[in-house]
Amino acid sequence: MELVQMQKSLQDYTKSLFLDGVLDSQFLQLQQLQDESNPDFVSQVVTLFFQDSDRILNDLSLSLDQQVVDFKKVDPHVHQLKGSSSSIGAQRVKNACVVFRSFCEQQNVEGCHRCLQQVKQEYYLVKNRLETLFKLEQQIVASGGMIPAMELGF
């Protein structure tokens, strides 16, 4: 595939993530912090988010599988995940965490189980999409091209 075509595909793909609400403007903040002194900043932070989230989701699954659910343990995990997803612009994960927290407050075990599934779904979706995004970027760089700047006209 030609370089120009690859760059166009990347732009279209990135745009679709915003239009689908998978990412919000906070992701653009992340991109703005990337520069020559830190050319992999975005992927570093996103990788950190993936590692953090995998751990949190695992802990959440364990906590909710207990005979007696300790919401004092569940809520801080959800808060953490809400915080980090919000920081990188993973909007749908963040929104799912907001709902999750309200069920924690109500100490609704069934509701929390449903929310955990929802959060996992949104998380795997954004993870998958961002991994694809980074692959597209790598292909462009490998072909000697530059990553096009994100246009905000949508």
Place this chain on the structure above:
Amino acid sequence: DSENGVPASFKVPAGVVHKIFSYKSSVIFCCSQERKIRREMADEVPSLAESKLTALVVDDNFVNQTMHHKLLDRLGIQNDVVCNGQEAVDVHCSGRNYDLILMDMEMPILNGIQATKRLREMGIESKIAGVTTRANEGDKKEFMEAGLNDFQEKPLTISKLLSILHRLDFYVQT
């Protein structure tokens, strides 16, 4: 608009980060007059000098730590990062001091409200900006009353950080 005969809008010369001390009333510097004014003031305020701002990030979330560290870095602000309120207190007990503290609210061991109270009790006069995603009025009030100078909702962005710095009278290269 002008104050004291100096234009109200100004730009800090590139590559220079200032800490501007209040002298009698707030003085806003115009770029072209800056050196002259600072020379005059240096006699009366000897500590006024070009100095790098320092900050402490207090947050238990690794992603937020990385983001806030980088945001501050980008504005030329040297910064350290700790994971909770207790570590923030400990680092001050060890003798470190910072111009600005970005304090998260919900943290284990010692949360932001408790840590802010503790630091103020210790006599720490650094500017403390509370940053949190929990922003209902009650929580915000409690956090402010603990001794904050400013409050900002997460997630932090460059412009939110700049408005914190502006409100707290810090001037940085943008």
